[in-house]
Amino acid sequence: MHVESGSQGATLPQRVALLHRQLPARLEAPEEKLVMTFPHLIVREVIAMEILLIVLGLVSLFYDAPLESLANPNKTPNPAKAPWYFLGLQELLHYFPPVVAGVLIPALVVIALIIIPYFRVNFERDSLWSQRRPARLYGLSGGVLLLILFLAWFRVWAALAPTALIGLLMISIFPSRERGLWGFLIHRTAWARFFTGVHAGLAGLSLAAWIMSWFITLAVILTVVGTLFRGPGWSFVWPWQL
Amino acid sequence: MRRISLLFCLSSLALLLVYAVTPVRDYLAEWRRYQKAFNRFAEEKFRQNIPVRTTPLTIRQVWNPALDVVDRCVTCHLGVENRFLRDAPQPFRSHPVTPHRLGEIGCTVCHRGQGAATTVRGAHGRLKWWEDPMLPSQYLQASCGQCHPGEAVPEARILSAGRETIRKAGCTGCHKITGVTPVRPIGPDLDGLGSKVRPLWLFRWLKNPKEYLERTSMPNVMLADEEARLLTTFLLSQKAPATGNAFVADAAAVELGQQRYREARCISCHAQGGRGGSSGPDLGRVGGKVRLEWLESWLRDPKALFPQTRMPQFSFPAKDIRAIVSYIASEFSDSTVDAQQEQELERLLPAATRDNLAAGKKLYQRLGCGGCHRLKQIEEQAELGPDLAGIGSKDVDRLDFGNLRIERNLWSWLFTKIKTPRVFGKNLKMPDFQFSDEQARELVVALLSLSDKKIPARYVSAGQQPVPLRTQGDFGKILRKYECLTCHSLSGESGRLAPDLSVIGSQAKPLWIAAYFRLPYSMRPIMTERMPLLGMSDQEIQTTVRYFETVLLEDSIAHELFPLGGPELQEAARGKELYFNKYGCQACHQVNLAGGYVGPALDGLGGRLFSGYVFAYLKNPQRFKPAVLEPNYAIDDSDARALTAYLVSLPPPRAKEQR
Amino acid sequence: MNVLELKERVVATPVWRSIFRHRYLDSNRNRALTVFSNVFLHIHPVKVPEKSLRLRHTMCLGGLSFALFLALTVTGVLLMFYYRPAIPQAYRDMKELEFVVTSGALLRNLHRWAAHAMVLFVFLHMARVFYSGAYRPPREFNWVVGVLLLILSLLLSYTGYLLPWDQLAFWAITVGTNMAEAAPLIGPKFKFLLLGGNVIGENALVRFYVLHCVVLPLAAAVLLAVHFWRVRKDGGVRPL
Amino acid sequence: MDSQRIEAAGSGRRRFLWFTGLGALGTAGAGGAAVMLDFVHPKVLFEPPSSFRVGRPESFPVNSVTADYARKVYLVRTEVGFFALSAVCTHLGCITRHVEEEGAIFCPCHGSKFAVDGSLLMGPATRGLRRIAIRLEDGELVVDSELEVEKDAVLRV
Known part of the structure; x- marks a missing residue:
């Protein structure tokens, strides 16, 4: 059940939706310019598919799918690696006991991903520092610090660095009126516009977005380290030594 | 919409282009080029009236599930079974003559490589992820050994030589090697060595055995001077229980000794400065090696001192033994050593204290001397080196190449290991056998033949295993x-x-x-x-x-061909005629000091041999002596009988010069 | 009778009309008919907002993920003609594809690279959906379906990894299944059932084969249908 | 977009682009189909060779029928010489069985009956067993099951 109100101002139409808790939320979109799916959308889809196939075809022409020697259960290659998309996990296995890295963390990730849409709408849509600023500052700084300490305890440097970076970025947005660190950068006139843009972008991010960014950065870095920087005995190597 | 149309048009064309590459590439496949070239070649040969048939353009293969063979080599090597293409350029040349059916056993069983491949690089197997590249031709005979295990393979000379060397060099002392029965101990027992040899000789021998005896099987164990001295002390402490009185050479008996030495034909087995037989050690410098009192007891009864020796026991009287020893002492001295060196060594040798002896024993065990020598105080040791079963298909990744920059493959590793055993790292124990390059290559072939490949029983040659002789x-x-x-x-x-x-x-x-x-x-x-x-x-x-x-009889031959009192004169006369005119036997054999030098003299043959045997021998000389030079004339029965009659009636030599 | 006349006649036959329910794309009516009378196209609405045609709106990631799924299905089915899930035939068949089968190497390459790309694209699609806030009500459930599809993509790719039976495959699966074994309580049993034994052998190969070729693709297809259906029902790609 | 504009869009340069694009796509599709047909066409066969050695002539007694069911062939030696029969029934491809006591060959599937010289004794098969090529090579008999010969061909040894 929803009610659409008339416009209050002459120029800005506004709508107020009254939602019953038990009703599924559903909003009518405003009037938009529509085009025919066929051919406009379809042809774009076809082109996208063609380009995908062209790229895949080219890759397949120049790079052969790997095929090593016949499986030999008596001879473990060094290093023995899982498929690349699991190498972030394998990297974590290097630091944590298998129950943590192999089960707990992936399970938490999946659960976290699944419950994302069930957060309260308003809580997560707000940009991070829009309200209850001091409380959030202490809470978040404490949380980030604890996480960093935890990672440092297990010497998970590959995860610690991006965590610290994201944490720093997140907190650097806090003093937005004085602009703190960013203000200093912004005063350098040549880059002023760029940094203003970045700052504005970051300041608009909600807490959920910050957490997601942290997760994606972490996943990418761990996977890259596991894939490209790990050699015999899971020791650190440079990619060209692999 | 215009940009989109253009984009659609271009991307469709690009798609067509990209996916047209593969069919084109398939059409231009390597093997197709070779087959086309072969067909041109075949047509040209056909014009020259050489029967070479063209081939339809298709992948050809030899498939043998029993041997696990899928070999597409014949896709490009199209002339392997055409004997008219012996001189054709590769890949069309025919295979050299072989007793094996190529169409049945395929190629990779012998040549290795990747049979399933249809590209040159892939098939020859020199790729990162293919562990079984083609064998270089110099090691090819290793493959013969897969189906011909543990026996001499006459057609595979290199392999047989390698296997012989494994047996003779005593590799089985330290390694377990399938198909080679361990010959242990290959070296002499060392109990009583202290009573046998002189210290300086022992020290120098331990440092480098080949310096004293070129042909010895004893490898250079590469000892430092101190180690060699310690081992010398330890070995010298192994005295024989009853040491005889000191032997004093008798100058007067030297001449008699020389005569007995010659009569006993010692030189048939023992060379002297490189000249003479090779069954026993060279005695040229033996005076510098052994103590004379030991030599005396040795000549009396070699088996008492070394039960495994191949030296016969000569029943010399004591006087003769003393004479021979005196002769050896005077004649076979070692000019490369002198008293001063002996004193120098005596001074440096560690004392035979309990600690030193224990250290010496430890060194003896660490070096694995027990692989070839027995010493009562030390229990027989297990193989010191790795088991060599399956060495021929050992994974290259599992070989330790150390810092050496040699080709990363099994055969270069084996060759290098055999030539310079300790080059791959520290703490390696294998001694240096100082094999020549050729011997090393033969050994590599023999080792490569010890592969893991499973060959079905029907392809494995049973060979001719000699029945072990048990004469009691x-x-x-x-x-x-x-x-x-x-x-x-x-x-x-x-x-x-x-x-x-x-x-x-x-x-x-x-x-x-x-x-x-x-x-x-x-x-x-x-x-x-x-x-x-x-x-x-x-x-x-x-x-x-x-x-x-x-016991030692051949039932198919009767002893006597002629009943009662020998052949008739008439027949013997015909035999003589045949001997001199028809068969020209005198070219090689002597009768009454006239004739050739190739075969033995035939005077008095009748006294030596049974006529039945002479007859059978004439019919087929190689029947009893496969390597004999005498040609097989395919003599018919009556001629053979007549010849036999003549030969057995020859009188004994009139004057036989005898030593 | 010229070609045009013949064409007119054919198009007018009842058989033709029973298959193609509309004529050329000469009017919006026929264009609309094209979409909603076509089983493959009718997941689209007849009209879409012009804004949603912009590339940066979606980056095409969802569509490309689906395109990759289709490409994988086609190449996968073709590869099945030459693949036997047995030891060591599985590995031999890889060699056959490379050396003997026409375009075999290309198909295997396409399949392999498309599989990697699909994992990547599905992940990127998820990130895009998150940052454009497209998971918000009323689309919560579709997000959940999407997460399940991400997991299915990973499992599809992972089960396919063992099939060539080479060293890479064998040890990647060894490491992977041992990671799963670490799960408390169910871990060891799960691994045992997945491998059909205690070691990675022929049983495991057949199980991975069946999962890869039948179970997981079917599950993915069903979830994809739900996913698309929800997109249609919950509204397109417009941000709220 | 109304229908006039669509008509306009479908003309000239754009029309050409569309047709070229569709043509290329169609060609790629057709080519792909052809390549796929070639793909499913096996290039090598793992099938037992059609010609094989059966043994030395001496090892077969005169007036004997030797059945080799694994290789689907009967080797018959008469007073005149050797011939080989395919054991595959000419009716629907079952493997026939030689019954020594009755001196005949029976098909278990539909009851066809053949004489040991291959001729048809009873239906439903409409012709006798195929007589296949046999030759002597290095002192051994070699049979080629792909090669049918005349029904009175005999190899004299």
Whole structure:
């Protein structure tokens, strides 16, 4: 059940939706310019598919799918690696006991991903520092610090660095009126516009977005380290030594 | 919409282009190029009236599930089975003559490589992820060994030589090697060594055995000076229980000694400065090696000192032994050592204290001396080196190449290991056998043949396993006492120096044999090679001859061809005619000092040999002596009979020069 | 009778009309008919907002993920003609594809690279959906379906990894299944059932084969249908 | 967009682009189909060879029928010589069975009956067993099951 109100101002139409808790939320979109799916959308889809196939075809022409020697259960290659998309996990296995890295963390990730849409709408849509600023500052700084300490305890440097970076970025947005660190950068006139843009972008991010960014950065870095920087005995190597 | 149309058009065209590449590439496949080239080649040959057929453009393969073979080599090597293409350029050349059916066993069983591949690089297997590249031709015979295990393969000379070397060099002392029965111990027992050899010799021997004896099987264990001295002290402490009195050389007996030395034909086995036989060690410098009192007891009874020795026991009287030892002491001295060096060594040798002896023993064990030598105080040790089963298909990744920059493959590794055993790292123990490059290559072939590849039983050659000879009883004792099989062979066993004895009872007459034991002489006109004078007792001679008569027989030959009192004169006369005119035997054989030098003299043949054997021999000389030079004339029965009649009626030599 | 006349006649036959329910794309009516009378196209609405045609709106990631799924299905089915899930035939068949089968190497390459790309694209699609806030009500459930599809993509790729039976495959699966074994309580049993034994052998190969070729693709297809259906029902790609 | 504009869009340069694009796509599709057909066409076969050795002539007694069911062939030696029969029934491809006591060959599937010289004794098969090529090579008999010969061909040894 929803009610659409008339416009209050002459120029800005506004709508107020009254939602019953038990009703599924559903909003009518405003009037938009529509085009025919066929051919406009379809042809774009076809082109996208063609380009995908062209790229895949080219890759397949120049790079052969790997095929090593016949499986030999008596001879473990060094290093023995899982498929690349699991190498972030394998990297974590290097630091944590298998129950943590192999089960707990992936399970938490999946659960976290699944419950994302069930957060309260308003809580997560707000940009991070829009309200209850001091409380959030202490809470978040404490949380980030604890996480960093935890990672440092297990010497998970590959995860610690991006965590610290994201944490720093997140907190650097806090003093937005004085602009703190960013203000200093912004005063350098040549880059002023760029940094203003970045700052504005970051300041608009909600807490959920910050957490997601942290997760994606972490996943990418761990996977890259596991894939490209790990050699015999899971020791650190440079990619060209692999 | 215009941009989109253009984009659509371009991307569709690009798609078509990208996906047209693969069919084109397939059409231009390597193997297709080779087959087209072959067809051009075949047409040209056909114009020259050489029967070479063109091939339809298709992948060809040999498939043998039993051998796990899928070989597409024949897709490009199209002429392998065409004998008219022996000189054709590769890949069309025909395969060299082989007793194997190529269409059945395929190519990779012998050549290795990747049979399933249809590209040159892929098939020849020199790729990162293919572990079984083609064998270089110099090691190819390794593959023969997969189906011909543990036996000499006459057609594979290199392989057989390698296997022989494995046996002879005593590799089995340290390594377990499938198909080679361990010959242990290959070296002499070392108990009583302290009573046998001189310290300086031992020290120098331990440092480098080949310096004293070129042909020795003993490898260079690469000892530092201190280690060698410690081991010398340890080994010298192994004294014989009853050390005889000091031997004093008797200058007056030297001449007698020389005579006995010559009579016993010592030189048949022992060379002297490189000249002479090779069954025993070179005695050229033995004076610098052994103590004379040891030599004396050795000559008295070699088996008492070293039960495995191949030296016969000569029944010399004590006087003769002393004379021989005196002769050896005067004649075979070692000019490369002098008293000063001996004193120098005595000074440096560690004292035989309990600690030093224990350290020496430890060193002895660490070096694995027990692989070849026995020493009572040390228990027999297990193999020191790795088991070599499956070494021929060992994974290259599992080989330690150290810092060496050699080709990363099994054969280069094996070759390098054999040539320079300790080059791949520290703490390696394998001694340096100082093999020549050729020997090393032969060994590599023999080792590569020890592969893991599973060959079905029906493809594995059973070979001819000689029945192990077990001669027991009195004759067995005599056989061992005089080590007859050092020179003679019996049922395919052992020596090749002297005639085979397997059917001697059907060949030679007992009386003559007995006489020959008492006084051996040479059968051939210009050679002095003969059996040594062993000094057998009458009892022993009787036992031996009886054994010959009753056991070593060939049932298909009757002793006598002519009943009662020999052949008729008429027949003998016809035989003489045949001997001189039809067959020209005098070209090689002497009768009454006239004739050739190739074969033995035939005077008195009738006294030596049974006529039945002479007849059978004439019919087919190679039947009894496969390697004999005498041609097989395919003599018919009546001619052979006449020749036999003539030969057995020849009188004994008028004047036989005898030593 | 010229070609045009013939064409007119054919198009007018009842058979033709029973298959193709509309004529050329000459009017919006026929264009609309094209979409909603076509089983493959009718997941689209007849009209879409012009804004949603912009590339940066979606980056095409969802569509490309689906395109990759289709490409994988086609190449996968073709590869099945030459693949036997047995030891060591599985590995031999890889060699056959490379050396003997026409375009075999290309198909295997396409399949392999498309599989990697699909994992990547599905992940990127998820990130895009998150940052454009497209998971918000009323689309919560579709997000959940999407997460399940991400997991299915990972499992599809992972089960396919073992099939060539080479060293890479064998040890990647060894490491992977041992990671799963670490799960408390169910871990060891799960691994045992997945491998059909205690070691990675022929049983495991057949199980991975069946999962890869039948179970997981079917599950993915069903979830994809739900996913698309929800997109249609919950509204397109417009941000709220 | 109304229908006039669509008509306009479908003309000239754009029309050409569309047709070229569709043509290329169609060609790629057709080519792909052809390549796929070639793909499913096996290039090598793992099938037992059609010609194989059966043994030395001496090992077969005169007036004997030797059945080799694994290789689907009967080797018959008469007083005149050798011939080989395919054991595959000419009716629907079952493997026939030689019954020594009755001196005949029976098909278990539909009851066809053949004489040991291959001729048809009873239906439903409409012709006798195929007589296949046999030759002597290095002192051994070699049979080629792909090669049918005349029904009175005999190899004299």
